[in-house]
Amino acid sequence: MNSKRNTLLTTISFVLAIVFLYWLSANRLQHGMLVSVLQKGVIFALVAVSMNLLNGFTGLFSLGQAGFMSIGAYTTAILIIPVKSLDGVYYMNGVHPFIRAMKMLIADSPAFIQSVFPFIALLLGGLLAAGIAAIVGVAVLRLKSDYLAIATLGLSEIVRAIFSSPNFDQITNGSYGLNKIPNFPEMAWGLIPSLLTPFIVVGVCIAFILLLINSSYGRAFKAIREDEIAAEAMGINLFKHKSMSFVVSSFFSAIAGGLLAMYMRSIEAKTFSIPLTYDILLIVVIGGIGSVSGSIISAFLVTAAKEWWLRFFDQPLFFGDWQVPLFRTGFRMVIFSILLMVVVLVYRKGLMGSNEFSWDRLLGRFKRTGKSEGGRA
Amino acid sequence: MVSLVSFFFLIAPVVCTCYYHVTFNPIEIEPFSFTENTTFGYGELLMSMTTILQHCLTGISLGGAYALIAIGYTLVYGILRLINFAHGDIFMMAGYFMIFALASFPWPVAIIITLVVTTVMGIGIEKFAYKPLRNAPRMSIMISAIGVSYLLQNLSTYIFTAIPRGYPELPYLKRIFRIGELSASFVTILTPILTIILVIILMILVNKTKTGMAMRAVSKDFETAKLMGINIDRIVSVTFAIGSLLAGVGSILYFTDRMSVTPFSGTLPGLKCFVAAVFGGIGNIPGAVVGGFFIGIVETLLIALGYSTFSDAFTFLLLIIMLLIKPTGLFGEKNVEKV
Amino acid sequence: MNNILLKTEHITMQFGGVVAVDDLNIEIPEGRITALIGPNGAGKTTAFNVITGGYQPTNGKVTFDGQVIGENYPRSKMKKIYNGTYRTLNEHQVINTPDKITRLGMARTFQNIRLFKDLTVFENVLIAKHCHIKAGMLRSAFRLNKAEELMMNQEADKLLHTIDLHMHRDEKASSLPYGKQRKLEIARALATGPKLLLLDEPAAGMNPKETEELALFIQEIKESFSLTIFLIEHHMDLVMNISDKIYVLDYGKTIAQGSANEVQNDPAVIMAYLGVEEE
Numbered sequence A: 001m002n003s004k005r006n007t008l009l010t011t012i013s014f015v016l017a018i019v020f021l022y023w024l025s026a027n028r029l030q031h032g033m034l035v036s037v038l039q040k041g042v043i044f045a046l047v048a049v050s051m052n053l054l055n056g057f058t059g060l061f062s063l064g065q066a067g068f069m070s071i072g073a074y075t076t077a078i079l080i081i082p083v084k085s086l087d088g089v090y091y092m093n094g095v096h097p098f099i100r101a102m103k104m105l106i107a108d109s110p111a112f113i114q115s116v117f118p119f120i121a122l123l124l125g126g127l128l129a130a131g132i133a134a135i136v137g138v139a140v141l142r143l144k145s146d147y148l149a150i151a152t153l154g155l156s157e158i159v160r161a162i163f164s165s166p167n168f169d170q171i172t173n174g175s176y177g178l179n180k181i182p183n184f185p186e187m188a189w190g191l192i193p194s195l196l197t198p199f200i201v202v203g204v205c206i207a208f209i210l211l212l213i214n215s216s217y218g219r220a221f222k223a224i225r226e227d228e229i230a231a232e233a234m235g236i237n238l239f240k241h242k243s244m245s246f247v248v249s250s251f252f253s254a255i256a257g258g259l260l261a262m263y264m265r266s267i268e269a270k271t272f273s274i275p276l277t278y279d280i281l282l283i284v285v286i287g288g289i290g291s292v293s294g295s296i297i298s299a300f301l302v303t304a305a306k307e308w309w310l311r312f313f314d315q316p317l318f319f320g321d322w323q324v325p326l327f328r329t330g331f332r333m334v335i336f337s338i339l340l341m342v343v344v345l346v347y348r349k350g351l352m353g354s355n356e357f358s359w360d361r362l363l364g365r366f367k368r369t370g371k372s373e374g375g376r377a
Numbered sequence B: 001m002v003s004l005v006s007f008f009f010l011i012a013p014v015v016c017t018c019y020y021h022v023t024f025n026p027i028e029i030e031p032f033s034f035t036e037n038t039t040f041g042y043g044e045l046l047m048s049m050t051t052i053l054q055h056c057l058t059g060i061s062l063g064g065a066y067a068l069i070a071i072g073y074t075l076v077y078g079i080l081r082l083i084n085f086a087h088g089d090i091f092m093m094a095g096y097f098m099i100f101a102l103a104s105f106p107w108p109v110a111i112i113i114t115l116v117v118t119t120v121m122g123i124g125i126e127k128f129a130y131k132p133l134r135n136a137p138r139m140s141i142m143i144s145a146i147g148v149s150y151l152l153q154n155l156s157t158y159i160f161t162a163i164p165r166g167y168p169e170l171p172y173l174k175r176i177f178r179i180g181e182l183s184a185s186f187v188t189i190l191t192p193i194l195t196i197i198l199v200i201i202l203m204i205l206v207n208k209t210k211t212g213m214a215m216r217a218v219s220k221d222f223e224t225a226k227l228m229g230i231n232i233d234r235i236v237s238v239t240f241a242i243g244s245l246l247a248g249v250g251s252i253l254y255f256t257d258r259m260s261v262t263p264f265s266g267t268l269p270g271l272k273c274f275v276a277a278v279f280g281g282i283g284n285i286p287g288a289v290v291g292g293f294f295i296g297i298v299e300t301l302l303i304a305l306g307y308s309t310f311s312d313a314f315t316f317l318l319l320i321i322m323l324l325i326k327p328t329g330l331f332g333e334k335n336v337e338k339v
Numbered sequence C: 001m002n003n004i005l006l007k008t009e010h011i012t013m014q015f016g017g018v019v020a021v022d023d024l025n026i027e028i029p030e031g032r033i034t035a036l037i038g039p040n041g042a043g044k045t046t047a048f049n050v051i052t053g054g055y056q057p058t059n060g061k062v063t064f065d066g067q068v069i070g071e072n073y074p075r076s077k078m079k080k081i082y083n084g085t086y087r088t089l090n091e092h093q094v095i096n097t098p099d100k101i102t103r104l105g106m107a108r109t110f111q112n113i114r115l116f117k118d119l120t121v122f123e124n125v126l127i128a129k130h131c132h133i134k135a136g137m138l139r140s141a142f143r144l145n146k147a148e149e150l151m152m153n154q155e156a157d158k159l160l161h162t163i164d165l166h167m168h169r170d171e172k173a174s175s176l177p178y179g180k181q182r183k184l185e186i187a188r189a190l191a192t193g194p195k196l197l198l199l200d201e202p203a204a205g206m207n208p209k210e211t212e213e214l215a216l217f218i219q220e221i222k223e224s225f226s227l228t229i230f231l232i233e234h235h236m237d238l239v240m241n242i243s244d245k246i247y248v249l250d251y252g253k254t255i256a257q258g259s260a261n262e263v264q265n266d267p268a269v270i271m272a273y274l275g276v277e278e279e
């Protein structure tokens, strides 16, 4: 009975969310901030979930997310910058002839191919990242906890150095970065407006990650997290499973990176430096290590708070003539770091711990608070 | 002795390679590194040799500062098995402390104030962010370390703004010396010497005093040391105090040469110094020193060759290669997990 | 005549200068219960780790079910500091990771329980079933192997029933009482479908009554799963009761072997246990 109710509630909220997004798409000009926060939030939700797959479900403390995102972002951006913008983008060093040729080819291809090409670009970015993850995984996955952390952090710095190096500036445009990247494409011949695209892509990706986590392989990942030695004694090939998790996580980080490139419209290697990984870690920790829904909720909350709700911390605040002290540029980030420390030190489980969202729990909480309030009255 | 020999053994190939590059591919030299003499032939070769020595000197000086920071990582890792991600930021904060101390005090007092405040901050961070998590999973305490690093960076962005602050010049330190064709400021020469002196003092402290013995015991076996009645909290505090103090010294030497501080100027040096510590064998003090010098020299030479974008990446490449070939580092001991 | 399921030849395991196991030769006949006893630190667990692939032996050879699963000889640095009594075998090297050996049909439990604490009892067993999965990651994620998953689930449920833990199916493993955790660890090992089961001190921390029940339990599962059992134990009653053959280790060396009676009256064994008389 409960399960029927829950399915119903889930369906209803999905429909409501989609209706809301359509409405938002029609009124996007009045709600620019909301749109941008939601889109950025959903992109970060995907990275956070894929980081959680590694850190929370497989127990591999990896800090290489930013590196894999940059692989996805650069691949996607290079592939989808339209041919007519090329000279404007690569005005300093010129563009590699191969890239130009490829773009001419795409510009001449049938309309259908052109309309799905952005998705192919995302996929290619993901596959490239997955391939690189598979190769470097052979090396770094042999390392234990903190060594792995620092090696993956180093890896993402290496990737960044490669992207910003002058040696490849006909491809990556070196330290100038890439711009004029087209925004999200429409889907299904315009039936799904471009505003919804990131939500759908991320939705599909997270659905896959959830399926994986709840499959037999997902259980094996959790076994590795719980106790590597016991997992190995139960016949689980550690290297194989760790590298699966690493590859899948990198794949989806790269997809998120590609979406981020479309969202930001211009990227440079600096975007993907160490603080980005820390931001993602912040989301994962606040949401709860080992909880997919926690990561998603926290991605939206953190993004909204950072970009929108807490902006006022950065502005001088006046009551009449009296200026409230402390409020000026940078205060917001201080609040954020303190929040992170509080979560780490006091609420170690974050929002969700390692539990997933469930209607029963949510409704149960409402009932309980309702009762206790009633009791007081 | 062994460390010294292997040290030269390590840098020799790098120096040779650079020598080759500078001599035979003069185009690859960055303009600022050397341009006065563009005539070819014998003169060019001679001057290039000087250039190399000049860079090596700079590298050794940078390496000295790295070595001092790397010791902090190695000590803390040895005892708590924790990468103190905040260590680089302690180093950065020390830079700011110096700026402000020097604004209102004469330099000897300012140096003392800086070192004391940095040390206290190091101890404070341990008490506040790591001690409550002593029994928590490894990942939590690492996240806490990252959190502290994040906090320090954001806090200093807030207080000092992200605009680079000029680092004050200490008297004497910037005076230029000339040795034959080479010229170097006093700090360049002072850094490696001071580093070596401090390391010798530290080694005596660790090997000869009771506290040092306790530190070694804790790093060998945390649980047993605790059972033996060693006051773990005190030892951990001492460790953080020493680490932060050395980072403070390193900071003065490093920033005098770099001339400005930003809230993020601790991140990369911090990570590099951790790599230096791993390279030398984590938990091993001379190892960290060798690693620090090695990374400092190679980095300087890479920049001199015009590969400045790759100088940071190189450090991490070194780390990954080292971990794969000899995970215990140059002088580290093997550690097998018992089942 | 039973055939030999597991055989170790001249196994030596040396950590730095410590020889934890020295020239161990064991033969375990199929369908029997063999025991390995010895005072603390004798090297029993180390022997288990070598057999299951956790450690690579310094010297010697392990054969399981007619297949060499581990073989080594003192090499490089070890050549100089090698202290084992048996010098060297032919210079072969066979390395297998523990997971591979488990899939070949050897499962183990641990001296200090190593369950997947945060997962449920059912999941603990189900994970052990994972090692024989045929579907790849994608097939499994998209649930294209329904039949296989169903099989795994049913078998895990059945196993929990036989082993009498089904009422705790959805509880966290760490919430079980100690004795049941030990039982669950055995169940988890059984779920990998082993021919040979290695038990490292299964009765540790149990009272005499529980130990007696455990003895029965071990004999039961041996019959119903047609197992061969190799166990380490300190409870002498248990060992003497159920084992067909006993090996006694002391300081890594095999000081006695034989039936319960023979071993009990062996002067070397009495010497080794002198003052450490077990209750």
Ligand SMILES: Nc1ncnc2c1ncn2[C@@H]1O[C@H](COP(=O)(O)OP(=O)(O)OP(=O)(O)O)[C@@H](O)[C@H]1O
Residues within 6 Å of the ligand: B336, B337, B338, B339, C015, C018, C020, C038, C039, C040, C041, C042, C043, C044, C045, C046, C047, C111
């Ligand atoms: N990984 C290792 N590194 C170094 N020494 C080890 C290692 N594993 C075991 N030893 C040593 O080998 C010896 C045998 O240990 P082992 O655990 O095999 O004994 P045991 O017979 O199982 O004892 P217990 O009855 O206490 O379980 C001990 O001296 C132990 O310290």
Ligand SMILES: [Mg+2]
Residues within 6 Å of the ligand: C044, C045, C046, C111
């Ligand atoms: Mg044992």
